[in-house]
Amino acid sequence: MSQTLLARTTAADRGPRLSSAKRAETAATVLLLALLIVAPTFVSRSTVNDLGQAVCLGLFAISFNLLFKYSGLLSFGHAAFFGFAAYAEALLLQSWPGLPLPLLVVGTVLSTAILGLLLGQVCVRRSGAYFSMTTLTIGAFFYAVAFKWQGVTGGTDGLDSFMPQNLLLLPRWSLDNPGTAQTYWLILAILIPAALAAWALLEWTPWGNAVVAVRSNEKRAAFLGYDTHGVKLANFVLSAALAGVAGALWAIDNGFVSTDSVDLSFSTTVIIVALLGGSGWFWGPMVGAVIYIAVSDRLSALTPHWQIFLGLAFVGIVLFAPRGLAGLVQSIWQRVLTRRGRQNV
Amino acid sequence: MSELPTLHLSRIAKSFGSGPVLQDVNLSLQSGERRGLIGPNGAGKTTLINIITGGLAPDSGDVFFQGQRITGLSPYRRNRIGIGRSFQILSLFGEMTVRENLRNALLRHRGLHVLPWRAAARLAPIEDEVAQAAELVGLGDVLKARVDTLPYGMQRRLDIALVLAQEPALVVLDEPAAGLSGAETRDLIDLLQTRLGDRTLLLVEHDMDVVYSLSDRITVLDYGRVLAEGSPAEISANSDVRRVYLGEDAA
Numbered sequence: 399m400s401q402t403l404l405a406r407t408t409a410a411d412r413g414p415r416l417s418s419a420k421r422a423e424t425a426a427t428v429l430l431l432a433l434l435i436v437a438p439t440f441v442s443r444s445t446v447n448d449l450g451q452a453v454c455l456g457l458f459a460i461s462f463n464l465l466f467k468y469s470g471l472l473s474f475g476h477a478a479f480f481g482f483a484a485y486a487e488a489l490l491l492q493s494w495p496g497l498p499l500p501l502l503v504v505g506t507v508l509s510t511a512i513l514g515l516l517l518g519q520v521c522v523r524r525s526g527a528y529f530s531m532t533t534l535t536i537g538a539f540f541y542a543v544a545f546k547w548q549g550v551t552g553g554t555d556g557l558d559s560f561m562p563q564n565l566l567l568l569p570r571w572s573l574d575n576p577g578t579a580q581t582y583w584l585i586l587a588i589l590i591p592a593a594l595a596a597w598a599l600l601e602w603t604p605w606g607n608a609v610v611a612v613r614s615n616e617k618r619a620a621f622l623g624y625d626t627h628g629v630k631l632a633n634f635v636l637s638a639a640l641a642g643v644a645g646a647l648w649a650i651d652n653g654f655v656s657t658d659s660v661d662l663s664f665s666t667t668v669i670i671v672a673l674l675g676g677s678g679w680f681w682g683p684m685v686g687a688v689i690y691i692a693v694s695d696r697l698s699a700l701t702p703h704w705q706i707f708l709g710l711a712f713v714g715i716v717l718f719a720p721r722g723l724a725g726l727v728q729s730i731w732q733r734v735l736t737r738r739g740r741q742n743v
Numbered sequence: 744m745s746e747l748p749t750l751h752l753s754r755i756a757k758s759f760g761s762g763p764v765l766q767d768v769n770l771s772l773q774s775g776e777r778r779g780l781i782g783p784n785g786a787g788k789t790t791l792i793n794i795i796t797g798g799l800a801p802d803s804g805d806v807f808f809q810g811q812r813i814t815g816l817s818p819y820r821r822n823r824i825g826i827g828r829s830f831q832i833l834s835l836f837g838e839m840t841v842r843e844n845l846r847n848a849l850l851r852h853r854g855l856h857v858l859p860w861r862a863a864a865r866l867a868p869i870e871d872e873v874a875q876a877a878e879l880v881g882l883g884d885v886l887k888a889r890v891d892t893l894p895y896g897m898q899r900r901l902d903i904a905l906v907l908a909q910e911p912a913l914v915v916l917d918e919p920a921a922g923l924s925g926a927e928t929r930d931l932i933d934l935l936q937t938r939l940g941d942r943t944l945l946l947v948e949h950d951m952d953v954v955y956s957l958s959d960r961i962t963v964l965d966y967g968r969v970l971a972e973g974s975p976a977e978i979s980a981n982s983d984v985r986r987v988y989l990g991e992d993a994a
């Protein structure tokens with residue numbers, strides 16, 4: 399068998415007919431990530447600040463969508479993991495101000511993953527509305543803790559003025575100016591590898607195949623030898639860990655942590671962001687986050703009632719572009735291609 | 744040294760809210776034996792299959808597989824030790840292609856299903872096996888078709904292919920000929936006669952042609968109890984069986 403055939407006959411390959419779709423998807427991925435990386439060279443500083451927020455929100459939405467798209471589980475309390483990571487990082491830094499950044503992030507993400515392992519045991523036992531209600535309860539609980547446990551979390555004041563000092567390999571860089579391109583790129587340097595790893599895992603490996611098989615028909619998967627509980631639990635842990643990366647980076651970008659990061663309404667926002675961008679594509683939620691931040695910024699400058707308009711726009715998307723904006727772009731692109739194909743005939 | 748039975752059921756009982764469904768069911772399948780399990784609708788055949796494969800726990804009694812007590816084992820563990828089953832009501836990966844369905848079965852069977860990387864060298868042979876498994880049941884031309892768009896007969900064959908692809912020691916089939924045409928049923932008999940090899944078979948089926956063609960022995964279940972057990976000739980001559988089952992079939 400030739401090398402090219404070997405490369406094509408992998409687990410995530412959906413057969414030769416669809417492999418062109420897979421190629422287009424990969425191209426779109428590269429384009430999106432390249433745009434995010436070079437963006438600071440041609441946008442204003444305040445936009446860079448927004449972008450930093452957007453990519454963190456985007457990774458958070460991707461982590462939500464890991465459960466929604468690949469396991470068919472709708473979490474109503476995903477901010478618990480995002481917020482937990484943000485607070486955990488702040489507390490770690492309070493105890494060890496000199497902790498090198500990579501260790502800080504790894505420690506934060508690891509503790510969030512362990513939290514995911516503990517809570518996931520309970521959550522993935524049930525699916526559908528039961529799963530959503532369990533996650534909602536967990537979300538409410540974590541918000542209450544952040545709000546009430548003032549001695550540790552600072553209550554409504556939150557925790558501020560924390561700044562990783564020790565960037566290890568980048569001694570001349572500093573995070574003292576949130577919103578600069580330096581901070582943004584530093585965030586991307588952690589965010590993109592984390593997201594790419596999850597993408598590769600779910601879209602290109604037998605593991606991703608297993609996760610999708612369990613979602614597609616849990617009963618049959620079990621009788622074919624899949625440990626369906628274990629598969630869903632592992633995906634839950636990965637989702638929590640990614641939410642942890644997002645929360646950790648968001649805290650670094652902001653320089654403070656508040657109850658906003660565990661608020662139930664933030665758990666709702668992330669659902670809107672993911673569906674806005676399109677939950678059918680791994681990177682759709684990232685697109686959704688960039689648009690969400692851009693639009694909510696413009697709208698909030700125009701009217702104090704911006705959330706009403708955003709809500710209406712969301713309903714419009716759900717009704718008229720159920721696959722989100724990424725899905726909309728894809729179907730327009732496909733129509734252009736077929737029309738061109740017809741002209742060529 | 745006598746060989747342990749591949750499957751041994753000891754005093755299985757099961758009730759649902761509506762009352763007892765299985766009572767004191769004993770069943771032993773020798774290695775390589777092909778056993779037909781027949782009985783009227785509602786006799787408890789599917790329930791018994793669920794108890795054998797792990798979908799349901801019995802209220803009392805035990806299930807042994809190759810001498811090992813597996814009564815409390817989950818379905819996936821029973822599959823991994825060599826029990827494969829099909830479903831009376833088709834249960835496939837409907838929105839996936841035939842290729843992807845077989846891949847799900849084979850990746851798992853080869854223990855590659857949780858590989859977190861693309862091991863091209865290890866995965867390439869799987870693709871060959873997928874193609875062979877499809878060819879075996881005459882689905883070689885529709886590898887790329889979405890399963891829920893296929894005709895029912897093809898879906899039935901895919902169901903069997905998923906089971907056979909994993910080379911289980913015990914094959915449990917729940918009405919594999921249900922809904923098939925006469926020609927399709929003959930194809931199914933051919934397929935099973937050529938592909939089963941020395942695997943042990945437990946076959947639940949209403950079509951007596953299929954049962955007689957494939958079974959070494961037949962067990963008759965009626966109202967959750969074993970009514971009779973014997974060779975196909977003995978069963979077709981048994982007056983009790985003729986009355987409750989075969990008679991009903993002829994009516």
Ligand SMILES: Nc1ncnc2c1ncn2[C@@H]1O[C@H](COP(=O)(O)OP(=O)(O)O)[C@@H](O)[C@H]1O
Pocket residue numbers: 759760761764782783784785786787788789790791
């Ligand atoms: N999950 C269940 N809950 C309640 N009753 C059930 C359930 N499954 C099966 N039954 C009842 O058990 C009896 C046997 O069913 P089943 O094993 O499907 O019979 P068969 O496969 O022989 O037609 C039927 O009366 C059926 O209604």
Ligand SMILES: [Mg+2]
Pocket residue numbers: 788789790831
């Ligand atoms: Mg039945």
